[in-house]
Amino acid sequence: MKLCGAVTAAFSLPAGFKRDIAYATEQAIKKPPVIWLEGQDCAGCSESLLSSLNPSAEELILETLSIRYHETIMAGTGMVAEHAREETIKEGGYIVVVEGSIPKADDRFCEIGGKSFREIVMETAENAALVIGVGSCASYGAGIVGTTPSEGGGVAEFVKNKPVVLLPTCPVKPSRLVSTIMYYLSTGKVPELDRYKRPVAFYSELLHDNCPRRGQFEKGNFLTDWNDPRQREYCLLLKGCKGPRTYTDCAQVWWNDGANFCINAGAPCAGCTQPEFYAAFSPLYDKQEIFNIGPARSINLDSVGAALTGAAAAGALAHGLGRVIFEKKDSQDQDEDMREAL
Amino acid sequence: MVKSSEIAVPRRVYHWINLVSMAVLAVSGWYVHKPFAPDLMGLMRYAHLTAAYIFSINLVLRVYYAFGKNGDWRKYLKPQINRKMLRLTFRHYLLYEHLPEGDHYRILQNASYLVIVILLFVQIITGVLLIEAEGSLPTQVITLLGGINAVRQGHLFLTWVFAAFTVIHVYMAFTEDFPKVKLIFLGMADEKYSGQ
Numbered sequence: 001m002k003l004c005g006a007v008t009a010a011f012s013l014p015a016g017f018k019r020d021i022a023y024a025t026e027q028a029i030k031k032p033p034v035i036w037l038e039g040q041d042c043a044g045c046s047e048s049l050l051s052s053l054n055p056s057a058e059e060l061i062l063e064t065l066s067i068r069y070h071e072t073i074m075a076g077t078g079m080v081a082e083h084a085r086e087e088t089i090k091e092g093g094y095i096v097v098v099e100g101s102i103p104k105a106d107d108r109f110c111e112i113g114g115k116s117f118r119e120i121v122m123e124t125a126e127n128a129a130l131v132i133g134v135g136s137c138a139s140y141g142a143g144i145v146g147t148t149p150s151e152g153g154g155v156a157e158f159v160k161n162k163p164v165v166l167l168p169t170c171p172v173k174p175s176r177l178v179s180t181i182m183y184y185l186s187t188g189k190v191p192e193l194d195r196y197k198r199p200v201a202f203y204s205e206l207l208h209d210n211c212p213r214r215g216q217f218e219k220g221n222f223l224t225d226w227n228d229p230r231q232r233e234y235c236l237l238l239k240g241c242k243g244p245r246t247y248t249d250c251a252q253v254w255w256n257d258g259a260n261f262c263i264n265a266g267a268p269c270a271g272c273t274q275p276e277f278y279a280a281f282s283p284l285y286d287k288q289e290i291f292n293i294g295p296a297r298s299i300n301l302d303s304v305g306a307a308l309t310g311a312a313a314a315g316a317l318a319h320g321l322g323r324v325i326f327e328k329k330d331s332q333d334q335d336e337d338m339r340e341a342l
Numbered sequence: 343m344v345k346s347s348e349i350a351v352p353r354r355v356y357h358w359i360n361l362v363s364m365a366v367l368a369v370s371g372w373y374v375h376k377p378f379a380p381d382l383m384g385l386m387r388y389a390h391l392t393a394a395y396i397f398s399i400n401l402v403l404r405v406y407y408a409f410g411k412n413g414d415w416r417k418y419l420k421p422q423i424n425r426k427m428l429r430l431t432f433r434h435y436l437l438y439e440h441l442p443e444g445d446h447y448r449i450l451q452n453a454s455y456l457v458i459v460i461l462l463f464v465q466i467i468t469g470v471l472l473i474e475a476e477g478s479l480p481t482q483v484i485t486l487l488g489g490i491n492a493v494r495q496g497h498l499f500l501t502w503v504f505a506a507f508t509v510i511h512v513y514m515a516f517t518e519d520f521p522k523v524k525l526i527f528l529g530m531a532d533e534k535y536s537g538q
């Protein structure tokens with residue numbers, strides 16, 4: 001019931017909904033089947049969900065959902081496991097959770113049981129009721145520019161004919177995943193999404209506007225030395241905080257069942273809810289101005305600007321010197337030339 | 343020196359407001375970008391936004407004036423560029439040959455002002471998007487421009503473009519046509535001045 005309350009609050013539903021959600025959840029016999037697919041991932045999102053305390057992993061796996069297929073936690077292996085997936089697909093109406101990106105460069109970068117991950121996702125999504133991409137990789141195909149020859153893509157780039165909800169952050173925030181599933185089960189609807197297919201309920205506010213260190217930002221207190229105890233509470237902007245460009249409710253709904261979140265724990269926000277993460281936001285621990293446009297990648301914007309202005313100043317200086325040395329005295333013919341020209 | 347109405351008062355007022363608001367915008371914007379002193383963020387952001395509004399209104403009024411009765415839009419939108427003029431201008435810049443009296447060398451300069459004014463409007467739009475990022479129209483525009491990070495970087499990059507332009511602008515004004523500097527700032531002319 002506590003969880004149902006949390007879901008109701010998360011989506012700002014009328015209080016009565018709490019009962020509906022509880023009802024839906026109680027239809028435990030008809031536990032919603034879930035197929036959890038892992039592509040180019042690190043299993044961090046699975047870890048994140050399994051470390052959740054409310055609901056606990058047992059509650060989640062054994063009571064709330066019916067997880068039919070999950071590469072990391074399922075007991076079955078090989079043909080048995082694949083068979084469970086195929087059976088569920090035949091049943092239809094299940095929820096597909098995709099963790100990790102899908103290679104775009106070549107199918108062979110990620111194959112499971114001899115089948116490419118792309119095909120697996122497509123065929124599993126075929127009869128699904130809802131597809132949820134969890135984590136930044138499944139959402140945007142996030143990767144470190146230049147080091148991912150597989151060119152990972154997000155699930156929404158592939159699955160077009162089914163409702164897709166994306167829940168970026170690295171890793172996925174368990175409360176968001178559980179709330180999204182609960183919301184879908186109790187209302188039968190996909191929550192309102194923003195332009196990146198993220199539920200508006202979690203991703204509509206700028207982190208910087210709700211940050212506990214915002215007062216320090218306004219005061220102009222910026223942490224420059226991690227070892228200085230006086231700077232402990234200072235704003236992390238100069239240490240690379242991406243909060244001013246990141247839309248998330250991290251500052252209001254803390255991680256790990258409300259234990260803490262990045263900025264409060266002293267780490268600058270990496271901007272993990274945004275499509276710019278990681279490529280356009282790196283380096284993480286530096287205030288960065290790295291261009292992320294075509295060939296201009298990894299060029300520092302301030303260097304370009306300073307070079308531009310410096311060149312203008314140097315040019316003016318050189319021209320001025322040249323003028324002193326070379327300037328010719330007035331010439332009548334040039335005047336005439338010009339008059340003709342105009 | 344005598345009083346001169348060579349450059350109309352609205353143009354001079356525009357230039358002053360433009361100069362001051364741009365200077366405030368540059369300094370406060372740089373502070374927001376890289377805070378160089380403690381305890382000023384609130385003030386600097388306030389100054390940045392206030393100057394931004396003054397600057398924008400000023401610019402819009404100047405464009406309105408340009409198309410008005412005594413407007414000078416022709417100078418900017420229809421610069422009389424031809425090959426001979428270009429040749430002479432470049433010889434003037436590169437070989438320091440004298441140009442004839444009059445306004446001719448400014449033809450290219452005026453063309454560059456047109457580019458800068460367009461970029462200034464782009465700068466205003468990116469600035470507005472950065473403070474009003476959440477509505478549905480801003481959201482669409484931001485997506486079109488490649489995300490909030492790209493908008494922010496565009497805003498910063500254009501600042502550098504204006505900085506570089508200002509360096510050249512000031513150098514050229516002072517060396518090419520110092521009388522005009524006096525005209526635009528003070529409305530005073532040497533009696534002999536025959537520019538425009």
Ligand code: SF4
Pocket residue numbers: 207208209211212213214215217234235236237241242243244263269
């Ligand atoms: S720590 Fe980050 S989000 Fe918080 S006020 Fe500073 S810049 Fe903004």
Ligand code: SF4
Pocket residue numbers: 169170246248250261262263268269270271272273
């Ligand atoms: S504070 Fe930033 S980096 Fe941390 S989880 Fe939230 S969005 Fe991601």
